[in-house]
Amino acid sequence: MNLGKFRHGLWALTSLGLIYSGSGFAQSTPSEFAEMSLTDLFAQSINEVGSSSPDQSPWSVAIQRSSVEFKGYLDGDDRVSDDEVLWSGPNSGELRTDKNFPVVPGKIVQTAYLLSVGYAFNDSWRAHLTVPYLEQSTDHISIIPNYNTFKIKTSGVGDMLVSASYRLSDSALSDWWLTVGLSIPTGSIDEEGDTPRAPGDQQLPYTMQLGSGTYDVPIEINYHAKGQHDISLALAATIRSGTNSRGYRLGNNYSLAGRYKFNFSKILKPYIGLGARYSDSIHGADTSLLVPGAYPYPAPITNPDLYGGIKIGAQAGIVWHMSHRYRLAAEIGKPLYQNLNGPQTKEDWQSSILLSRPF
């Protein structure tokens, strides 16, 4: 439902930030050159990004904190209340169906801290290593005695990502980048916690795990218009492979995102973005999450079919060029439309802050 998309979104955001941070600082767009004073020009080296120059480094570093909160339920694009999703129990007279559950997550908050290090081999080739640290918490309501409300938390290192970016073309007005990566399953898929399923700690649902458990291949094509209007577009996919040791594979993700950056000032650059994302449901299942009986899923987040769907969202952010070397970016995002394999918790908002030292 949530985590796969969250991870995918983070990856795309980091990748965009890193690729375009370099070009932004290296003054490559007509807008940036048009705004340069004589003194600015006098200080500029003629060397391109990545070439040996005393004022540029082939290394980039970025630290990012991203948060996303899920609250409320959707079945398709129809709102469903928490009460409708919560089955009231055998004595209530309410029918148990595939759409109601004795345990229901109320609010899910996922926060990721990402450390990314990049290296520019030359003007056309760059490599990145991204290590995420994840913190996740889920508030639940249930009809199980002593578990009417409870919270589960997990945290730890997620799946590491190595990627290579190649500049397909570069011109005065635009450039194209292709990025291909490998997500290494360093994140745990064996996280346990105290749930109403049984006494003590048990295997937690898919959303609470820290990794995918599979080797995944993120692919992204980026377009950046560098003319009078600073527009970037990213077409991305995360293709997952095989089946993990728990017997499932998270769904593939496909996304298209665009961003328009306003050129009001050399120091502060606000931007707006729009993105659409489609995610598959989970393939296979972690059978340890099931309970005996006609309805084996005690909570919607234990049903692999209740993951995935379509999301369209808008973002707004600002980039502060703190100095020649460093920049700080902040972004908030809100979904405009969601059509989910439900009932599924819907995304409520997301935010991100990024401190980077680009190439």
Added chain:
Amino acid sequence: MTWTLKTCSVLLTTLVLAIVLSTASADDAVSKQDKLKAAYLLNFLTFIEWPNTPEDKPLTPLYICLQDSAPFDQFFRSLINIKPGANSKRELYVSRLSDATHCDLTYFHRTPSSENSQVEGSIVVLSSDQVSQKNAAIIFYVNDNKLRFEIVMNNIRKYGVTVSSELLKLAKLK
């Protein structure tokens, strides 16, 4: 499909179309050195004041002529589009030297094979000292990986222009 989805679809389609259209106008690569030269040219328009002829008429536009060089030409035009008021007093027009009838400032990136009558009365800027053109007034050169320019005072005085002291301070004067 709800109205929200329709709105989002229209916005996304518009964004994609805008990007595809702008891609279609993209040109070949321009080196950073050439981008810097283009930005310097833009600044020259700010820091050089051309005389108006005749003086009692409205100010005539400034004509900038570029030797045929597609990527540089395209990049410089985009700078002018972004900063059309680079010269606070006059409108700016950019044209290829081969198409021009009159030039106020002419940029050469290679030695021309023949005489260009349009260059008469124009401030001549050379891409480097490897380029030859008579009466050159401003010549770019590289020193310690930085782009610099030389102003040939005898030649620039011929055109009756006023060169700002800020520009002169940064130039090597000859």
